Amino acid sequence: MCRECGCSVTQDDVHVHDHNGTVSARSGNSASVEVLRRILHDNDHEAAHNREHLAGRGILAVNLMSSPGSGKTSLLEATIDAIGARHRIAVIEGDLETENDANRIRARGVPAVQITTGQTCHLDAHMVHDALHALDLSEIDILFIENVGNLVCPAGFDLGQHANVTLLAVTEGDDKPAKYPVMFRAADLVLLSKSDLLDVLDDFAPDQAERHIRALANPADVLRISARRRESLAPWLAWLEARLAEVRSDAARHARRHHHDHHHAAE
Amino acid sequence: MHELAVCQSLLREVERVASAHGAAGVSRIEVAVGSLSGIEAALLDRAFSIARMGTSAEQADLEIQEMPIIVWCKACKTETRPASANALLCAQCGAWQVDVRSGDELVLRQVELVQPAEAATS
Numbered sequence: 001m002c003r004e005c006g007c008s009v010t011q012d013d014v015h016v017h018d019h020n021g022t023v024s025a026r027s028g029n030s031a032s033v034e035v036l037r038r039i040l041h042d043n044d045h046e047a048a049h050n051r052e053h054l055a056g057r058g059i060l061a062v063n064l065m066s067s068p069g070s071g072k073t074s075l076l077e078a079t080i081d082a083i084g085a086r087h088r089i090a091v092i093e094g095d096l097e098t099e100n101d102a103n104r105i106r107a108r109g110v111p112a113v114q115i116t117t118g119q120t121c122h123l124d125a126h127m128v129h130d131a132l133h134a135l136d137l138s139e140i141d142i143l144f145i146e147n148v149g150n151l152v153c154p155a156g157f158d159l160g161q162h163a164n165v166t167l168l169a170v171t172e173g174d175d176k177p178a179k180y181p182v183m184f185r186a187a188d189l190v191l192l193s194k195s196d197l198l199d200v201l202d203d204f205a206p207d208q209a210e211r212h213i214r215a216l217a218n219p220a221d222v223l224r225i226s227a228r229r230r231e232s233l234a235p236w237l238a239w240l241e242a243r244l245a246e247v248r249s250d251a252a253r254h255a256r257r258h259h260h261d262h263h264h265a266a267e
Numbered sequence: 268m269h270e271l272a273v274c275q276s277l278l279r280e281v282e283r284v285a286s287a288h289g290a291a292g293v294s295r296i297e298v299a300v301g302s303l304s305g306i307e308a309a310l311l312d313r314a315f316s317i318a319r320m321g322t323s324a325e326q327a328d329l330e331i332q333e334m335p336i337i338v339w340c341k342a343c344k345t346e347t348r349p350a351s352a353n354a355l356l357c358a359q360c361g362a363w364q365v366d367v368r369s370g371d372e373l374v375l376r377q378v379e380l381v382q383p384a385e386a387a388t389s
Binding site for chain 1: 269272273276277279280283284287288290294298303304305306338352353354355356363364365366367373374375376377378379380381382384
């Protein structure tokens with residue numbers, strides 16, 4: 001598949017695939033131009049740049065998405081408490097207004113950049129790129145991007161993350177994945193948050209939530225967590241450690257190949 | 268909700284094409300939109316009528332082709348059309364282990380350009 005636009009042109013054919021378009025027909029003073037380019041090309045291009053930049057430094061970038069009030073910031077606080085001494089964490093916060101979330105993260109001694117989007121309902125790759133300039137990347141192992149609380153728009157914009165993590169609070173209803181299929185299809189991991197409340201709720205069935213996620217052809221793990229129950233975070237923390245190890249080994253392999261290429265070039 | 272942002276991105280791509288071909292204007296834009304892209308065709312159309320103002324596509328018609336969802340089943344190796352966006356199951360055997368082959372497109376397909384007057388007469 002063509003990575004520029006998602007069309008079915010294979011990699012081998014990309015050289016014949018001009019993204020300024022080729023004229024296919026002319027009549028009178030008009031010309032039809034075949035383009036076949038992703039509409040969000042600018043965003044996707046910037047996102048790929050962010051991802052490569054972060055991966056090159058062995059930084060794992062995680063995009064956290066959910067509806068407002070599902071516990072993204074509480075999860076980050078608990079995650080910082082659990083592994084902040086072992087891994088250097090930084091956070092990019094997206095909200096329409098206020099620095100409140102960034103201040104909560106900073107109170108834990110972790111650098112945070114607040115993006116206030118005004119009326120915009122999602123973060124995009126350009127906003128994240130600007131925020132990266134406000135962080136010292138040589139001091140980061142894991143970068144969390146806490147997206148604007150919204151189960152619709154953030155799913156449409158690649159930021160340059162290595163994984164999408166979507167929270168579904170057990171107070172929200174187990175049919176949320178069926179109601180917001182685009183968001184839950186994009187998830188690489190789903191966290192059922194506030195799961196300590198399952199004991200007192202009789203209308204949320206974790207198995208049902210998982211069935212709805214499978215119906216989106218999504219094999220993502222579904223974990224029950226609670227920011228208030230430290231022991232419940234273990235599988236989430238293990239998942240993070242595993243993703244970080246992957247990004248680091250990719251970075252090391254890339255650096256070795258780069259070194260190898262230079263070595264040969266010098267011969 | 269984010270159709271306006273998508274529309275602005277679409278118009279940037281269209282203007283890039285128009286300027287690469289030295290066009291005087293744009294008369295028609297054709298896009299392919301799948302229901303798994305998160306974009307609502309009717310909202311995109313409405314956003315376009317506002318966003319096109321002041322661009323070279325001010326007079327352009329937007330034609331939106333809504334793409335069907337097609338999945339390929341890894342279990343029974345067949346291609347089928349699922350019933351809805353939240354039930355991407357193989358219509359043949361009901362398995363959820365499928366690849367989405369179509370339905371998440373958000374692609375600018377074709378642009379019809381108006382050539383400058385001197386180019387048309389020469």
